[in-house]
Amino acid sequence: MNIKPFMGGEFLLTGRLASQLFHESAEQMPIFDYHSHLSADAIAANQPFQNLTHLLLANDHYKWRMMLTDGVEEDLIRGNAPDWDKFLAYARVLQGAIGNPLYHWTHLELQRIFGIREPLNEQTAKRIWDECNEKLGSPDYRPQALLERFGVRTIYTAEEPLSGLKAHQQLINQPAVKVRVRPTFSPDSAMQIDQPGFAAFIAKLGETTNKTIRSLGDLLEALESRVDFFHAVGCRTADHRMETVPRFRLDEEKADRALKSALSGQPVKAKQADTYRTVLLVKLGLLYARRNWVQQYHIGSLRNTNQRMYALYGPDVGFDSVSDAPIADNLSRLLDAQERVMSLPRTILYCINPAHSYVVGSMIGNFQQSDLQGKLQIGPPWRFYNQRDGIQSHLQLLSNLSLLNRSIGMTADSRSFASFSRHEYFRRILCERIGIWVSYGEYPNDIGALRTIVRDICYHNAARYFE
Numbered sequence: 001m002n003i004k005p006f007m008g009g010e011f012l013l014t015g016r017l018a019s020q021l022f023h024e025s026a027e028q029m030p031i032f033d034y035h036s037h038l039s040a041d042a043i044a045a046n047q048p049f050q051n052l053t054h055l056l057l058a059n060d061h062y063k064w065r066m067m068l069t070d071g072v073e074e075d076l077i078r079g080n081a082p083d084w085d086k087f088l089a090y091a092r093v094l095q096g097a098i099g100n101p102l103y104h105w106t107h108l109e110l111q112r113i114f115g116i117r118e119p120l121n122e123q124t125a126k127r128i129w130d131e132c133n134e135k136l137g138s139p140d141y142r143p144q145a146l147l148e149r150f151g152v153r154t155i156y157t158a159e160e161p162l163s164g165l166k167a168h169q170q171l172i173n174q175p176a177v178k179v180r181v182r183p184t185f186s187p188d189s190a191m192q193i194d195q196p197g198f199a200a201f202i203a204k205l206g207e208t209t210n211k212t213i214r215s216l217g218d219l220l221e222a223l224e225s226r227v228d229f230f231h232a233v234g235c236r237t238a239d240h241r242m243e244t245v246p247r248f249r250l251d252e253e254k255a256d257r258a259l260k261s262a263l264s265g266q267p268v269k270a271k272q273a274d275t276y277r278t279v280l281l282v283k284l285g286l287l288y289a290r291r292n293w294v295q296q297y298h299i300g301s302l303r304n305t306n307q308r309m310y311a312l313y314g315p316d317v318g319f320d321s322v323s324d325a326p327i328a329d330n331l332s333r334l335l336d337a338q339e340r341v342m343s344l345p346r347t348i349l350y351c352i353n354p355a356h357s358y359v360v361g362s363m364i365g366n367f368q369q370s371d372l373q374g375k376l377q378i379g380p381p382w383r384f385y386n387q388r389d390g391i392q393s394h395l396q397l398l399s400n401l402s403l404l405n406r407s408i409g410m411t412a413d414s415r416s417f418a419s420f421s422r423h424e425y426f427r428r429i430l431c432e433r434i435g436i437w438v439s440y441g442e443y444p445n446d447i448g449a450l451r452t453i454v455r456d457i458c459y460h461n462a463a464r465y466f467e
Contacts, residue, residue: 006117007104012388017434025455026454026455030151030153031420032459034156034237034408035239035296035413036157036158039157039415040171041166046143046144049143051084055132055417055418059415060416061318064078064317067093094121101425108425109418113418116132156183156237157184162189180234183233183234184239184296186239186240186241191240193273193276194270205223205226211225220283227288231291236294237294238284238295240295241303246281246330247271249274250279254275255276258272282338285343293346294345294465294466295345296348296350297350300325301321303315305320306319328356335363335367346465348379349378349379352385353385361397362401364376377465380410392433395429395430395433405453405456407457410422430458438450
């Protein structure tokens with residue numbers, strides 16, 4: 001049996017054509033990362049990373065979750081243990097993670113950032129730790145340099161509506177920064193009418209916009225004010241996180257009453273919350289459409305399931321899972337409501353549950369537009385769906401139900417500056433899949449057409465879609 005070198009140049013590529021497409025087309029393409037949780041403040045400050053743990057582990061809940069699965073002590077994951085001890089603990093876990101995408105992602109990070117090609121394990125950890133930490137002291141390994149190293153041209157960072165966007169404004173005024181850093185409007189706090197802290201958020205929103213918010217109309221005026229502020233700083237997209245799509249109830253009077261109840265401290269029932277969210281999503285869609293924004297819906301993540309850990313560490317630290325709540329009917333009604341008043345903007349639907357993939361894949365075809373290519377998109381695989389099987393399934397889904405060549409490709413969806421290697425992971429699988437189709441005689445071996453398809457998916461489609 002011919003065994004390939006460990007994660008060498010032909011990693012995930014089994015055919016000549018797949019290799020040619022990757023090395024001659026995909027590998028050289030820049031990155032347009034349209035959904036990220038990176039800190040714009042960290043990009044603007046451009047401070048060096050303290051050590052390898054701060055770069056690879058400090059904000060990556062994927063890795064924390066794997067360490068906890070292996071029984072690593074909490075102090076070595078999110079606690080106050082020395083950084084070296086945390087890195088060593090991760091190396092011990094990783095060496096057993098055969099078949100896990102984190103095994104591949106971590107080694108791509110070490111290869112592409114530091115040129116280290118040996119496997120990370122308990123025996124090599126100290127040598128890799130010392131070599132990487134020495135390099136991290138150089139300006140070539142600071143946040144802005146890493147973005148350039150990965151070929152990132154544009155990146156959107158998720159921001160709360162109350163954000164002053166100072167870092168984004170600072171970066172706009174720094175010509176030496178080659179990467180365009182733009183904000184994403186993420187109004188989840190305005191949606192959480194049935195959650196603690198909602199009334200406090202509305203009060204802060206009123207202070208920020210110099211408006212007294214007592215009604216739905218007041219709230220919409222305040223949110224539009226923030227949308228305009230974000231737009232002036234380069235924002236062209238909004239992101240909404242939904243455990244499920246709210247049950248469709250388009251009734252502005254009931255939504256207004258629900259808001260007034262929440263602001264007065266009264267409990268909000270599930271039906272009231274659904275009505276409020278439905279109306280707000282439709283109204284916000286109109287604001288986005290008028291400004292030619294893209295709206296992104298992340299659907300189906302069951303968040304903060306472990307209340308004890310949520311109380312200790314807060315959200316987004318590795319305790320979310322897949323939701324199986326039905327989405328088809330309510331999603332159809334929501335998009336149709338926006339379409340009826342000509343306010344459906346370009347929309348990306350992300351699906352974390354594979355059982356819902358064909359729901360979303362078939363849904364986008366209902367609302368495409370004759371004079372706009374790929375107005376509605378299936379978002380790339382994310383969270384638990386972002387692995388080789390998930391990516392292959394995603395590519396097959398797009399080719400079956402839509403147009404793969406109009407896909408906007410991959411986004412890292414990460415809080416780590418090292419995570420852009422996930423674009424390479426996606427691109428290798430893309431080229432392998434296309435190579436297989438051609439080898440089976442399902443598409444002609446037209447290298448010019450194939451290169452165009454690959455380059456468009458890797459970069460050009462997203463740049464056109466958002467710009």
